[in-house]
Amino acid sequence: MIFCVEDDNSIRDLMVYTLNIAGFDAMGFADPASFWEAMRDIVPELIVLDIMLPGEDGISMLKKLRAAPTTAKIPVIMATAKGTEYDRVIGLDLGADDYLTKPFGMMEMVSRIRAVLRRASPKTAPAVLRQGSILLDEGRHTVEVDHHAVSLTLKEYELLRLFMENPGQVFTRDRLLATVWGGEYYGETRTVDVHVGTLRTKLGAAGELLQTVRGVGYKLEDAPHE
Template identity: 60%
Template structure:
């Protein structure tokens, strides 16, 4: 899914048409408000997160630079690739966008085939290689590209925070994480909830994992770790 944030209706529709013709799914947004609403739906697990965001700098209300800063500051979107669209000749905007973490830029007006080519190039650089696309222990498998979890071969619906907890544990088997560390890694760094939030999500995750849930061990006076069973 490619998100296109562009306030010009005709350009946005042409971008979405070209993406569809090139084999991509796309969603279009005319301003920051529409984008944030869509991302909230994605972060709740109701719809997939975007694979990439095409982001115009000149937007009504909140501009693209501000949007980019917020995307990079949020744990859920920090790694989503962003291609900035800048007005021709505005080198300052291009440099500022790249400095803030944009993955590429396109100077307007740009050709639709050039856009598709840049998207494919950024996705090749940013997405895991085939060997890195899956994590697994026992009968639990995470597909990082599809953002799916299967347990003993059966797909399991998993809320975003539980998915991120499981992914973190599976990327770091045997490592103990304090509740504070989990709050800062999985929730926003300025999240004001109590550590009880972590305990509730861990309990739910264990239940969702069924027989494999016992692999998530409580580390007394510290937090939690994943104890991967030996073959």
């Protein structure tokens, strides 16, 4: 869950909408009071926090977040207006993980959120994923089918990894675009169809696990290991 604290209704709504399209759960708050109330029940993965807010500024809120043991480790990205270098420096000194300078693009926001979450996530050993006869080794960045190496492009590999990390889950084309391409080809869903088609071909008979969900998108059938 991503919390977006922004008093401009149109910007806040666009932030939440974009994050939803990118595959995140998100909630928006117009003022600090509603944010603090929600924090009693939900601990978000990350907070995008505007500095200029009614009633309490973002710097003061950041201080409180960093002072409380339950919220001290939550990643925070500050949103600042152009020319407010002092606020950016203060925010970073107080423990903000990154900042966005207004007006910022929505895809820049998504990219920075992903980068901060990657840095904040605990480092674990690379996974070896298996579905049917397909084996994906994240540490070696390799794919095998029936113990034979399969050569994939970077995007094909990232698509397959996403499907194998979420077997049985249906992904819309828009969500696949946002997750794998990061908005680079926003709205061009044909790009997804082409890459899924070539991925199926390269996987051979195992490509049958990659199923089309008519009118929605694609999923990888959850299959026992072979």
